[in-house]
Amino acid sequence: MTRSGTSDLYPTRGAGAAATLIPREHPTVWPSAYTGPASDGDLVMHDCNGYLKLPDLLTAGEVADHWDELGRLCTDPRVRADERTIVEPGSEDVRSIFEVHRLSDAVAELARDPRVAGRARQVLGSEVYLHQSRINYMPGFDGKGFYWHSDFETWHAEDGMPTPRAVSISIALTDNHAYNGGLMVLPSSHRVFASCAGETPDGHHEESLRSQQVGTPDRDTLRALTHRHGIDQFTGPAGSALMFDSNLVHGSGNNITPHPRSNIFLVFNSVENPLDEPYAAGRPRPEWVASRDATPLR
Amino acid sequence: MTRSGTSDLYPTRGAGAAATLIPREHPTVWPSAYTGPASDGDLVMHDCNGYLKLPDLLTAGEVADHWDELGRLCTDPRVRADERTIVEPGSEDVRSIFEVHRLSDAVAELARDPRVAGRARQVLGSEVYLHQSRINYMPGFDGKGFYWHSDFETWHAEDGMPTPRAVSISIALTDNHAYNGGLMVLPSSHRVFASCAGETPDGHHEESLRSQQVGTPDRDTLRALTHRHGIDQFTGPAGSALMFDSNLVHGSGNNITPHPRSNIFLVFNSVENPLDEPYAAGRPRPEWVASRDATPLR
Numbered sequence: 275m276t277r278s279g280t281s282d283l284y285p286t287r288g289a290g291a292a293a294t295l296i297p298r299e300h301p302t303v304w305p306s307a308y309t310g311p312a313s314d315g316d317l318v319m320h321d322c323n324g325y326l327k328l329p330d331l332l333t334a335g336e337v338a339d340h341w342d343e344l345g346r347l348c349t350d351p352r353v354r355a356d357e358r359t360i361v362e363p364g365s366e367d368v369r370s371i372f373e374v375h376r377l378s379d380a381v382a383e384l385a386r387d388p389r390v391a392g393r394a395r396q397v398l399g400s401e402v403y404l405h406q407s408r409i410n411y412m413p414g415f416d417g418k419g420f421y422w423h424s425d426f427e428t429w430h431a432e433d434g435m436p437t438p439r440a441v442s443i444s445i446a447l448t449d450n451h452a453y454n455g456g457l458m459v460l461p462s463s464h465r466v467f468a469s470c471a472g473e474t475p476d477g478h479h480e481e482s483l484r485s486q487q488v489g490t491p492d493r494d495t496l497r498a499l500t501h502r503h504g505i506d507q508f509t510g511p512a513g514s515a516l517m518f519d520s521n522l523v524h525g526s527g528n529n530i531t532p533h534p535r536s537n538i539f540l541v542f543n544s545v546e547n548p549l550d551e552p553y554a555a556g557r558p559r560p561e562w563v564a565s566r567d568a569t570p571l572r
Numbered sequence: 573m574t575r576s577g578t579s580d581l582y583p584t585r586g587a588g589a590a591a592t593l594i595p596r597e598h599p600t601v602w603p604s605a606y607t608g609p610a611s612d613g614d615l616v617m618h619d620c621n622g623y624l625k626l627p628d629l630l631t632a633g634e635v636a637d638h639w640d641e642l643g644r645l646c647t648d649p650r651v652r653a654d655e656r657t658i659v660e661p662g663s664e665d666v667r668s669i670f671e672v673h674r675l676s677d678a679v680a681e682l683a684r685d686p687r688v689a690g691r692a693r694q695v696l697g698s699e700v701y702l703h704q705s706r707i708n709y710m711p712g713f714d715g716k717g718f719y720w721h722s723d724f725e726t727w728h729a730e731d732g733m734p735t736p737r738a739v740s741i742s743i744a745l746t747d748n749h750a751y752n753g754g755l756m757v758l759p760s761s762h763r764v765f766a767s768c769a770g771e772t773p774d775g776h777h778e779e780s781l782r783s784q785q786v787g788t789p790d791r792d793t794l795r796a797l798t799h800r801h802g803i804d805q806f807t808g809p810a811g812s813a814l815m816f817d818s819n820l821v822h823g824s825g826n827n828i829t830p831h832p833r834s835n836i837f838l839v840f841n842s843v844e845n846p847l848d849e850p851y852a853a854g855r856p857r858p859e860w861v862a863s864r865d866a867t868p869l870r
Contacts, residue, residue: 453756500830528717531803
């Protein structure tokens with residue numbers, strides 16, 4: 275069952291869907307009584323560009339602890355056999371481990387940390403919960419990237435997230451160089467919704483978490499967005515982070531260097547924006563990809 | 573027929589070949605009576621690092637002319653049908669056009685230009701001829717890179733080039749950003765010969781010009797080379813160029829940005845280093861990949 279009617283401000287996919295750019299109706303930074311780590315200037319930048327670089331979010335010691343934790347998770351046979359662990363297309367290397375805050379106390383604690391959840395509350399102007407968490411491990415030599423996409427497009431179509439009142443924080447556990455598959459963003463692309471053509475195949479996430487085919491903007495849209503604001507690449511040492519709007523178009527190239535690229539990826543959704551039925555998919559994705567428990571994070 | 577005996581200073585591939593690092597016996601910059609565009613400092617840098625960045629080698633007008641020429645070649649049905657035109661793996665986009673100096677008077681003239689051939693003579697200390705020429709066109713959105721390799725390893729194994737007395741000049745026809753698949757080099761890697769395991773399949777070039785499988789250093793070698801000197805990436809505006817030693821290990825990632833990446837690639841070999849029988853392949857590659865006409869370029 276899918277629904278995509280006149281009341282849907284962000285129609286995408288489905289029968290007859292065409293690739294178009296739809297102005298975004300909702301704010302990026304919501305009116306908020308929360309004070310916290312982000313300055314007013316930070317919030318203006320985040321609103322304008324759709325993302326904010328956070329240098330030195332973690333200390334070197336914290337990075338080392340989380341790196342060790344990643345190593346334990348990747349080599350734990352129970353974790354490797356878990357459906358929440360996604361391997362690289364064409365190999366058995368771990369690409370991502372989802373719902374990692376339930377597998378790791380350290381990650382659960384990090385998500386609650388005021389440096390992290392505090393910024394999310396400031397931006398979203400409400401209590402927040404974890405919509406998704408994962409560790410991404412892009413191996414060296416043969417690491418595959420992610421093609422351009424807006425996360426919100428997928429979360430709306432496949433998870434039933436009503437509005438783009440969600441924000442992601444990606445925390446680097448390895449140095450992000452320009453040449454090892456670092457995240458590229460299209461600045462200000464979060465201000466339009468890039469509606470996508472094509473229908474969602476049943477069980478799409480089983481493939482899309484490895485290599486996304488549906489729910490990616492078409493080439494004319496990408497040319498237009500890039501022409502207007504260019505491309506920015508997130509580089510920086512381990513411990514730095516990128517906060518970005520759920521509707522920001524982003525992607526990454528592959529990684530043939532010997533340097534792996536790893537990050538902890540935490541998605542905060544407003545408790546006032548709980549998931550509904552998918553807007554353009556037959557059935558919701560599993561809980562471990564998109565939580566339906568909107569209990570506020572404390 | 574292959575030959576790889578005790579007299580071969582750069583053994584690679586073949587039965588029982590193992591990946592090892594062999595010190596290079598030959599100079600990078602040869603004793604030379606030629607004066608020319610490269611300064612003494614340039615030559616020292618080239619000798620030390622194995623490459624030299626040449627900003628503003630071409631004027632904007634020259635870039636525009638060559639870009640137009642590339643467009644004509646890529647859309648000419650006779651060129652597209654020519655065996656010297658290589659298409660991308662998985663699509664029909666042009667990836668490279670070989671022996672382009674015979675297809676284009678403009679490229680032939682560029683190869684003879686003192687800014688180009690003059691530098692090659694200075695470095696190689698002799699008259700030079702064109703071992704190979706090509707235009708590379710890495711399309712946007714879905715451009716595939718080249719995995720790490722030393723050109724000389726292939727030219728020695730498959731073309732019978734006796735020693736690394738050859739130099740390449742890659743001239744950018746589009747802006748090279750950090751994020752659109754720009755060339756990465758391993759500085760100073762030209763000082764060792766990374767011998768490769770594996771045997772050369774018959775007709776290897778038919779596949780290797782699209783996606784190389786044999787003749788690439790192993791992962792331990794790449795880690796060791798990278799650990800010692802890091803990775804440098806060639807970025808710069810259209811018209812800039814990179815001159816690099818035939819034995820420098822280099823590679824490039826893929827390109828998901830809308831910005832194509834194109835360059836003219838000219839390989840100069842010393843007339844005192846003419847091709848012999850392949851050192852580790854059944855039969856030599858075609859003339860359009862590796863010229864056997866060592867007539868000096870004038």
